[in-house]
Amino acid sequence: xxxxxxxxxxxxxxxxxxxxxxxxxxxxxAALAFTAAPAAARSGSVVDLTHTLTPQLPMWPGSxxxxxxxxxxxxxxxxxxQALALWEHTxxxxxxxxxxxxxxxxxxRLAAEDLVAPLIVIDISARAATDADTTLTLADIDDFExxxxxxxxxxxxxxxSGWEQRLPIAAAFVNLDPGGTPHAPGFDARAAEFLxxxxxxxxxxxxxxxxxxxxxxxxxxxxxxxxxGRYGVEMLANLGAVPPVGAxxxxxxxxxxxxxxxxxxxxxxx
Amino acid sequence: xxxxxxxxxxxxxxxxxxxxxxxxxxxxxAALAFTAAPAAARSGSVVDLTHTLTPQLPMWPGSxxxxxxxxxxxxxxxxxxQALALWEHTxxxxxxxxxxxxxxxxxxRLAAEDLVAPLIVIDISARAATDADTTLTLADIDDFExxxxxxxxxxxxxxxSGWEQRLPIAAAFVNLDPGGTPHAPGFDARAAEFLxxxxxxxxxxxxxxxxxxxxxxxxxxxxxxxxxGRYGVEMLANLGAVPPVGAxxxxxxxxxxxxxxxxxxxxxxx
Numbered sequence: 001x002x003x004x005x006x007x008x009x010x011x012x013x014x015x016x017x018x019x020x021x022x023x024x025x026x027x028x029x030a031a032l033a034f035t036a037a038p039a040a041a042r043s044g045s046v047v048d049l050t051h052t053l054t055p056q057l058p059m060w061p062g063s064x065x066x067x068x069x070x071x072x073x074x075x076x077x078x079x080x081x082q083a084l085a086l087w088e089h090t091x092x093x094x095x096x097x098x099x100x101x102x103x104x105x106x107x108x109r110l111a112a113e114d115l116v117a118p119l120i121v122i123d124i125s126a127r128a129a130t131d132a133d134t135t136l137t138l139a140d141i142d143d144f145e146x147x148x149x150x151x152x153x154x155x156x157x158x159x160x161s162g163w164e165q166r167l168p169i170a171a172a173f174v175n176l177d178p179g180g181t182p183h184a185p186g187f188d189a190r191a192a193e194f195l196x197x198x199x200x201x202x203x204x205x206x207x208x209x210x211x212x213x214x215x216x217x218x219x220x221x222x223x224x225x226x227x228x229g230r231y232g233v234e235m236l237a238n239l240g241a242v243p244p245v246g247a248x249x250x251x252x253x254x255x256x257x258x259x260x261x262x263x264x265x266x267x268x269x270x
Numbered sequence: 271x272x273x274x275x276x277x278x279x280x281x282x283x284x285x286x287x288x289x290x291x292x293x294x295x296x297x298x299x300a301a302l303a304f305t306a307a308p309a310a311a312r313s314g315s316v317v318d319l320t321h322t323l324t325p326q327l328p329m330w331p332g333s334x335x336x337x338x339x340x341x342x343x344x345x346x347x348x349x350x351x352q353a354l355a356l357w358e359h360t361x362x363x364x365x366x367x368x369x370x371x372x373x374x375x376x377x378x379r380l381a382a383e384d385l386v387a388p389l390i391v392i393d394i395s396a397r398a399a400t401d402a403d404t405t406l407t408l409a410d411i412d413d414f415e416x417x418x419x420x421x422x423x424x425x426x427x428x429x430x431s432g433w434e435q436r437l438p439i440a441a442a443f444v445n446l447d448p449g450g451t452p453h454a455p456g457f458d459a460r461a462a463e464f465l466x467x468x469x470x471x472x473x474x475x476x477x478x479x480x481x482x483x484x485x486x487x488x489x490x491x492x493x494x495x496x497x498x499g500r501y502g503v504e505m506l507a508n509l510g511a512v513p514p515v516g517a518x519x520x521x522x523x524x525x526x527x528x529x530x531x532x533x534x535x536x537x538x539x540x
Contacts, residue, residue: 116316
């Protein structure tokens, strides 16, 4: 992971590059006014948006942690190996459309092209710090586009709530109230619907356990994204280390036939 | 991670390379004799180097297939999910150094930067079609570099044997002899050692079940690659659909703490 000052430099370089491009023609500047530019020249650095999966990593209430059991050893045969048991929606993981939608695409049927996309990061961490039930709204998208340009087609939009600051204490991350209901930020259903229908996103991501705010019982963001054949990624890491626009995300989704999702490696290329 | 000036040089070389090739044809090809250039300008297309994981996909002799069991249903709660049980070295998967080497890096400790690399594909499929025990040798590397230029540092080198043509019949892919020994191509140990020590590769891949030829009992290629802290990827798909040089590979390795490896999504960016 890059130190924050390095990310800062990378971001400034991206901005400078964009500006230089704009100087070469009014058309370039005009285009910039309307597009949150996808990856320009790459700096070559990689930011890992994946949490290390441990049995202590928080899970959605009711889901078990993963288990690893040794089945081969260096001393007997020369190779070590483990058997793994896990539920699909464990750790930093992808939701395939089938997770929410009967007949939806399973994880092996997602187009490989859609797993590589311009990364857009919308930060609502200031609000999330004082309101665990806050959502990313249409107003947040308007505000983002006013500052960074229009979200390009086939982008991956990630909600940065800063929730991972709670991670050292799993109970604080899951954040159950006395009645057993979890509270954490997510996408407002109308905002998710807008991103799918008006911005044609390939997928949406969160740094919490659910695309919807955790206390939702309607799961409208899941329905809007997965119901339209797009994918979700939950429990992203390090969103504070990537710029709002300019990176490319690669979602290393699993590819087991019929899967509703699974742990995935998510890398941001700067 | 590359220092900015290195990235700058690489980018300029890539642009020059592309221009020369485009404008001068054979002269451009002659210039290529000095460097197997890392990814130049991307076309934007993605080739999936990952097999779809099914219970029918061949496994190394003695390893069980993966199992998926439903644990949540749309009709009861609105979401479908499965529990998975699998050995780490299943399907298209990564070998972390720890797989072969006590004290070696587990899969979560690989540097994210090393999972994104220039992709080099060396084709020995003509020989493999008639000799199941053939290996990628030092002579193959010499021949490759004479035609495509020197393998750049921090590349990922894949052996293309064409073995996946046997996949419809798992027994033909594993290819056991009457004594129970598997036969399939792999890296010669000295070639693997050369790639690590003289070309500084980040990792090596095969389209078979093992970095070593399958009947090896010394596992010298595993030792050369994993013993040096580099990684392997086994059972790659579609290597015939990517060029010998010029693509970038992204290895979507799993990130469970202490893992010796695991199924991974491997994408080639063209």
